[in-house]
Amino acid sequence: MRGESQHSAEPASNDEEKPEPAEDDDSPDGLFGPFRIGGLVGVGLPSILSFGGAIKLTRYFGAGVNVGIIPTIKISLYGEAELSYQEYDAYGRLFPFGGMFFVGAGVGYATIKGSFKSSYDVRPYKAIAPTLPDSLAVESIASVRTLVLTPQIGLQHIFGSGFTLGIDVGLQVPIAPSEVHFDTKLPPDVPPEVIEKFVKPNDQKVQDTLETLGRATVPTLNLRVGWML
Numbered sequence: 653m654r655g656e657s658q659h660s661a662e663p664a665s666n667d668e669e670k671p672e673p674a675e676d677d678d679s680p681d682g683l684f685g686p687f688r689i690g691g692l693v694g695v696g697l698p699s700i701l702s703f704g705g706a707i708k709l710t711r712y713f714g715a716g717v718n719v720g721i722i723p724t725i726k727i728s729l730y731g732e733a734e735l736s737y738q739e740y741d742a743y744g745r746l747f748p749f750g751g752m753f754f755v756g757a758g759v760g761y762a763t764i765k766g767s768f769k770s771s772y773d774v775r776p777y778k779a780i781a782p783t784l785p786d787s788l789a790v791e792s793i794a795s796v797r798t799l800v801l802t803p804q805i806g807l808q809h810i811f812g813s814g815f816t817l818g819i820d821v822g823l824q825v826p827i828a829p830s831e832v833h834f835d836t837k838l839p840p841d842v843p844p845e846v847i848e849k850f851v852k853p854n855d856q857k858v859q860d861t862l863e864t865l866g867r868a869t870v871p872t873l874n875l876r877v878g879w880m881l
Contacts, residue, residue: 683881686710688810692878698722698824698870699739708810708880711750717742718758724767733766733792733861739824741802752809754820758802762824764865765795766858772850781843788846792836792855796862798829802872810880818876829866832859 688708695701699720706716722737741760769791774784804822836855
C-alpha cells in the first residue's frame with residue numbers, strides 16, 4: 653500500500669512582523685496635505701514689528717518672506733541721529749529632524765533712515781544774507797540701504813488647528829552697504845559760510861550714525877505667531 657504524503661499549508665504566524673507606520677510629522681498635514689501656507693506676525697529685535705508669508709513644502713523644508721520695521725527711535729550706541737528702519741528678506745529653513753527645530757538663513761535689504769534737527773544762531777551772517785532768520789532750523793535727513801545676510805536657528809510648531817508658534821535667534825550681517833544719500837532741505841538764500849559752519853556738521857552727525865549702523869553686525873531675536881493652512 654502506497655503511503656500518502658499529506659501536506660498542509662502552515663497558517664501565517666500572528667507574530668509575523670508588520671511594517672511600522674511612518675513616524676508622524678511634528679506638524680500634521682493641513683488643507684493641502686504636507687504643503688502648508690500661511691502668514692506670520694512677530695515682535696523682537698532689531699525689528700520691533702515684523703510680518704510676512706511662509707510655506708512648508710515638506711516636514712523637512714520651509715521658506716518665506718518677511719518685512720521688519722522699527723519706528724523712529726534714537727539709539728545712543730550708534731550716534732546722535734534718530735533712526736527708522738525697514739528690512740525685507742526671503743529665507744529658507746531646514747528642519748533636519750522633521751520636527752520643530754530648524755536652521756536657516758535669509759537674505760534681503762535693510763533701509764535705515766536717520767535725521768538730526770537743531771537750531772543755530774545765524775544773526776552774525778545777516779550782513780551777507782539779510783533775509784536769514786535770527787535762528788536757522790536745520791534738519792539733516794539721510795538714508796542708507798544695506799544688503800544683509802541673516803543666519804538663524806529656532807523652533808516652529810504648527811498645531812493641528814493650523815495655529816503656528818515660533819521663536820528664532822540669529823545675526824544680521826551687513827554685506828554691502830550703499831552710500832549715504834542726503835535730503836537736507838534749506839532756504840535758497842543760505843550763504844555757503846552758514847552751510848560750512850552749521851549744515852555740514854549737522855549732516856555729519858547723521859552720516860556717522862548711519863555708517864556705524866550700516867556696517868554693524870546686529871543680533872536678532874523674534875517671537876512669531878500665525879496661521880498655516
